[in-house]
Amino acid sequence: MSMDTPVSILLVDDDALIRAGLRAILASDPGISIIGEAENGVRAIELAERLAPSVILMDIRMPQLDGLGAMEAILGQAPEAKVLILTTFGEEDYIDRAMSGGACGFLLKSSGPEELLGAVHAVAEGAAALSPRIARRVIDKVRGIDTASLARARSLVQALTVREREVLALVGASLTNAEIAARLVLTEATVKGHMTAILLKLGARNRVDAALIAYRAGLVHP
Incomplete structure (x- = not known):
């Protein structure tokens, strides 16, 4: 936009x-x-x-x-x-x-x-x-999730590249594409490309799903 x-x-x-x-x-x-x-x-x-x-x-x-x-x-x-x-x-x-x-x-x-x-x-x-x-509330609930779900999240994240994990961590911190691009010194188009790949690899419906996986995998800490 x-x-x-x-x-x-x-x-x-x-x-x-x-x-x-x-x-x-x-x-x-x-x-x-x-x-x-x-x-x-x-x-x-x-x-x-x-x-x-x-x-x-x-x-x-x-x-x-x-x-x-x-x-x-x-x-x-x-x-x-x-x-x-x-x-x-x-x-x-x-x-x-x-x-x-x-x-x-x-x-x-x-x-x-x-x-x-x-x-x-x-x-x-x-x-x-x-x-x-x-x-x-979401973070507290994530902490109470069974170990199998946490292990699955970590497994999904392992399929990402190092850069994709960096982007996912910033998504979990509620940064926009523009903010992620500035933080990682990338273009917004590159960030969007990473996001497309991340959602596909994680099987996530949207950024909220991806952020929750980031929390479960331990990429984001309160």
Whole structure:
């Protein structure tokens, strides 16, 4: 995405007051443009297909169809879509389903404005975004995973080249392609090429999947 092109947002939440608050925060950033709003998952699916936003900011608990169901339907139609889950509920079952369902990020509504804006830009640029509290839950869960799963992650990572492992570690640290390129003194095109190879070798659906494997393999430490 061009630096001059605003990040287009589809805002999805059944609470009009919440939408108004989010709208005010997002509107404070000239690099963000809200192109649509939906009050339920069914409407979100319709607008996502018609508007093709850069990022879909999605609530979880909504009438007719919840945010996770809507996300799964949207990604089924457009696997390249980027969904950032935003909710007041931090239960692990929501986190697990959001991550395994293909979400690019997960933020709590109690997150500050700067954290929200940063997450929107990160997801738009291809990075994963987890609020610190969500990341802490994920890390704690990774520590509790059985040894066979940890061994599998380490085995997958061993199939990567040294450079690919370096890139994966930075993905796990939530860096964007541009930031990884700067850190490793590479072009963004080269980083994108490495990411394509990494996702293929790991069998990862997206950068969040890859980041979790990086945590399990011990490439990233809290």
